[in-house]
Amino acid sequence: MDIFCDMxxxxDSLRERLDEYRRIFEHALAGRERTGGGIRFRFRARPGVEAWVRDLAARERACCAFFAFEVTAQGDEVLWDASVPDDAAARAMLEAFYALPETGHLDPQGLLT
Incomplete structure (x- = not known):
């Protein structure tokens, strides 16, 4: 499998997508953690958040086919699990994805280098 993202x-543009991540993180991010197979974002299950996360995951999967995403609702949280193949480039992209709560406001070109 090729490891690249094609938007x-x-x-939407990369800047618009990053702005959307910033908004959902500000609105509902409850935490994040590393899992045995990847990473997990935990969102507060406010009205509309599950659909918003599912939509974002579908759009990410459409442009970054090497990612595996699973969105589930558990109690008062929406969980977004992400994993990638065992490949150095894929793992680097997963790390960049995990860092989005801190880096999503940066210039998109700076995230790609």
């Missing part, structure tokens, strides 16, 4: 067919 050329996406309905």
């Amino acid at each position: 050329s067919g996406a309905p």
Whole structure:
């Protein structure tokens, strides 16, 4: 499997996507953690958050096909699990994804280098 992201067919730009991540993190992020197979974002299950997370996960999967995502609701949280193949480039992308709560406000070009 090729390890690359292609947003050329996406309905939004990279900057718009990062802004959306910033908004959902500010609105509902309850925490994040590393899991045995990848990472997990935990969101407060406020009205509309599960659908918002599912939509973001689907759009991410469309442009970054090497990611595996699973979104589940548990109690008062929406869990977004992400994993990648055992590949150095894929793991680097997973680390960048995990860092989004701190880096999503940066210039998109700086995230890609």
